[in-house]
Amino acid sequence: MKKLILLFTIILSANDNLLQFSEITKDYKNKETKQNVNQIFSKNFGLYPYKTNYLLPITWDFDKKSDRKQFETKFQISIMKPFARNLFGNEIYFFAYTQQSWWQTSAQSAPFRENNYQPEIFALFPIRNKNLDAIVVALNHQSNGRDGEYSRSWNRIYTKFLFHYDKLIFNLRIWYRIPEQQKTSINDSNGDDNPDIEDYLGYGDLHIIYPYKDNLIKTLMRYNPATNKGAIQIDYSKPINKKENLFLYTQYFYGYGESLIDYNKKVNRIGIGFSYSR
DSSP states (O other), rough: OOOHHHHHHHHTTTHHHHHHHHHHHHHHHHHHHHHHHHHHHHHHTTTOOOSOOOEEEEEEEEEEEEOSSEEEEEEEEEEEEEEEOOSSOOOOEEEEHHHEEEOOOTTTOOOOEEEEEEEEEEEEEOOOOOSEEEEEEEEEEEEOOOOOGGOOEEEEEEEEEEEETTTTEEEEEEEOOOOOOOOOOOOHHHHHHTTTTTHTTEEEEEEEEEEEETTTEEEEEEEEETTTEEEEEEEEEEEEETTTEEEEEEEEEEEEEESSSTTTSSSSEEEEEEEEEE
């Protein structure tokens, strides 16, 4: 619990620290020196939120499992950085990184049960169309950074279509998994950690986003009709402090693939906390 309190303190004091760093740069009169110090302390280095950044201090999995407590903390950090534009016409290129963590804050010593790391590179092509807004093409890697029998990873190429209709926003993503060779043993670091992952996560997903006044509802759906496996996630957020981009955030997940270690285990989880981007 002390670790959780410390994490809260760091997050809530972040904006105050940026203000203090801005005060430091005022003491430098030389323009180039001031810009140099500004880059060290107070600039965002061109980083932007990518997926939702959130902290769910309280989550509960209704499906009891033998290897964990049902109560745990979950959070996600997700950023992106543009690095090039218009190499072939009208497009923007990005690096992106997303990390999800499941933290057993109710267990003794409060270990991190699972971390998923997801770096990717993608190109966004704006589209001038009545309903279609953009097309994204990406190379995506996802892994949990573990070895042996607990190692999980896969690589994908995906295409995402961003479009809207009336008040709804849709993100339709279709992926192709890059094949890997079969493992010769559990400890083979070069083999396929999860050859049946598409049975549970399918070949794509659909995000539906519904903004209503200052409320935002997001629904994620994926389904493989061949195996009758899939998942649904519903997110709801509402501003607590609009000036500081702080939102009340709740999340419900049901199905397979919430984390890589649980890609073939059903999870039925609800959580409540805060988000810092939408």
